[in-house]
Amino acid sequence: MSAELLSNLALFVLALLVGFEVISKIPATLHTPMMSGANSIHGVVLVGAILVAAVADDPLAYVLTFVAAAFAAMNVVGGYVVTDRMLEMFKARPRPAAAVADAAPTEDGAAR
Amino acid sequence: MSGEALPLLDTLVRVVYLGAAVTFVLGLHLMRSPATARRGNLLSASGMAAAVLATVVLLLAGDGDHGRVVPLAGVALLAGTVVGSLAGLVGARRVQMTAMPQLVSVFNAVGGGAAAVVAIVDFQRLHGDGALTAGVSVPVVLDVVIGAVTFSGSLVAAGKLQGWVSGAPIAFPGSRLASIVSAAVAVVGGVVVIASPSTWLLWVVVLAALAFGVLMVLPIGGADMPVVVSLLNAFTGLAVAMAGFVVDNQIMIIAGALVGASGAILTQQMAEAMNRSVLSIMVGGFGTGDAVAGGDAAAGPQGLEVRRVGAEDVAIQLAYARKVIIVPGYGLAAAQAQRECGELGQLLTDRGITVYYAVHPVAGRMPGHMNVLLAEADVPYPQLLEMDEVNPEFETADVALVVGANDVTNPAARRPGNAISGMPILDVDHARSIVVIKRSLGHGYAGLDNELYGDPKTSMLLADAKKGLAQILAGVKSYVG
DSSP states (O other), X not given: OOHHHHHHHHHHHHHHXXXXXXXXXXXXXXXXXHHHHHHHHGGGHHHHHHHHHTTOOSHHHHHHHHHHHHHHHIIIIIHHHHHHHHHHTOOSSOOHHHXXXXXXXXHHHHHO | OOOOOOOHHHHHHHHHHHHHHHHHHHHHHHTTSHHHHHHHHHHHHXXXXXXXXXXXXXXXXXXXXXXOOOHHHHHHHHHHHHHHHHHHHHHHHHOOGGGHHHHHHHHHHHHHHHHHHHHHHHHHHHHHTTOOOHHHHHHHHHHHHHHHHHHHHHHHHHHHHHTSSOSSXXXXXXXXXXXXXXXXXXXXXXXXXXXXXXXXXXXXXXXXXXXXXXXXXXTSOGGGHHHHHHHHHHHHHHHHHHHHHHTTOHHHHHHHHHHHHHHHHHHHHHHHHTTOOHHHHHHOOOSOOOHHHHOOTTOOOSSOOOOBOOHHHHHHHHHTOSEEEEEEOHHHHHTTOHHHHXXXXXXXXXXXOEEEEEEOTTSSSSTTHHHHHHHHTTOOGGGEEEHHHHGGGGGGOSEEEEESOOGGGOGGGGSSSSTTTTOOOOOGGGSSEEEEEESOSOOOTTOOOXXXXXXXXXXXXXXXXXXXXXXXXXXXXXXXX
């Protein structure tokens, strides 16, 4: 076994452990965005698509490179955008119209 | 270690990868609270962008390890990236929040597919050069098998969630045998590929793994799809990590392992919430499929006497309550009634009534899905309570308003001997009075009568969730005046 492979294995195992630690503390409220967020992280496979493009040198490899790039880009771009869209909606208070109504009594109180 | 220094560019790229790995971990860390979650996701996205850009620079520089990119391959890469990004962007922007689980499942499918394809391309090149070692062929086979299973399995899961494939468990004569055979072909073929590499055999393994993915998910009921999607998400992570071993790329190994671990934890938590083991879910055959989409109002109860009420009565009950707990289920999402629900909650809150939303871990179609739907309807997240927090609150609640939830409120789960025995439920029956809005008296996924409906404290408003809530809303407004 090469030194390179061994250090890669060490990375793999340690990253698994970090994953268990970080994820197990996330509240159920955020499970869907979290799953979607983790889903976009494995879109890092786009890096792999770029690396194989560097070694592709026959028609089949070109087609496969195209497929890998398309799949990976869809995963990573779609994943992050949709996660952001979900998280954007989580608000501690209702949006402006209602927030103004909430704020009004306090201002009255201050004026008195 | 050889101690040989890396070229400067390689060193820089690796430093960028390290930074990206840190943003992924910190990003997930920030997702532990709704207040910082969005920042976490943006941080993770910027790390991702840096890692991808660094790799592009490496490709353009064409260092000794990878050679200079052939123009046609560059075009294929660029075209693929553009097409994929547009597809992802359009999907992510257009999707309705109720269809979120399907979309995540599709993104997961293509991620697994990409990981498998990356391994195939590198395998063919190394095999052509006669440069394959076990250190590469083992992760190639693992990557191809896991990636292909995930690809086809996630697409079937998305089809079931969307209703394109029946949500009921699908089995045909010999389906068990077929899935065992396809798994055996994939495993044995994989071992042979490692022992004596051959490209055509690798393609056989790919096809067998694709077939197994389909056959694995088909017999699993629609209600269990969230667990399946979550498990397949973990699979993709592992496939990507394996692809990282194949192309010797550290950021892919780290990110893949992170996702593999997170998916495994989530899958476990969801299975626990349903009181079932992951194994029994994957063996399949549970539930009757998508009762909501079926939606026939004719299905009558057997021997359950229910008390019906009109929307006006419910409105009075709510308007003069001190504490109301709303229990949303998938029926709410299916009827697109989250906005009406949020408005009603807001109206009651403005009136000084304490309002909570009781969210069961498996409400909706994936863990936390219901929270996303309610957040979309502007419900403030401090009002969203998880099962353990909200259960003691039912004792003192004047009204529990159940909207389109079924099995997760069925007291039968506390007794042994039925399909949902032992499943943790919301203690809705402990409330002083209960109102259930439901389109019909049909069954939930588990195919059981809900004993809650026969409770003398319960009144039923038989209506579509959206119309029912709109009527109640109008009623409360007229009393509040």
